[in-house]
Amino acid sequence: MVFTLVGGASLCGVAALVLLIISTATDYWMQYRYSGNAANQGLWRFCINRKCHAHTLNVAFWDATRAFMLLALLACFAGVLLSVTASKRGRSKRVRAGGIALLLSGFLALLALAIYTGMTVNFFGKHYIGWRFSWSHILGWIGTILALAAGVLQLCAYQRSFSEATPVSLTAEP
DSSP: OHHHHHHHHHHHHHHHHHHHHHHHHSSOSEEEEETTEEEEEOSSEEEETTEEEEOOSOOHHHHHHHHHHHHHHHHHHHHHHHHHHSOSSTTOHHHHHHHHHHHHHHHHHHHHHHHHHHHHHHHHHHHOSSOEEOHHHHHHHHHHHHHHHHHHHHHHHHHHHHHHHSOOOOSOOO
16 A cells, blocks of 8 residues: 555655646746736746747736745655655655655745736736736645645555554453
């Protein structure tokens, strides 16, 4: 049973890592209309009619979102690496450390996405009509859920290895 938990955690962790990389790197966190033209933006740049430019505004919530997403990527990478390189015993300290790293990744990504969502609704909701969150933002949320699930599975595998290693005596002591 331990192998299936670690394997499932590794699979969730790899999927989370891929989704978080795509989410962080792409320019479709939000779509809106700007002067009648289709526009979209990501964490690093914005695009109007498919011509992209670096963000010129230095907005604190973008910086915070970028920083937390990059930290989430690093923690997710570490968690996946620890998970994949863990020994075949579920009791390996790498399994536990990988689970903690994946949980940390999920919480950092959750923080980044919560900041971005709250501030975008507050800022763009007042200034633009017809804006919406786009697929990069949604992939970030899915990656967050997968990272948290991977961390929980890793820690369950680690915990279960101890319960399987220590037999429970059913006889009463006199």
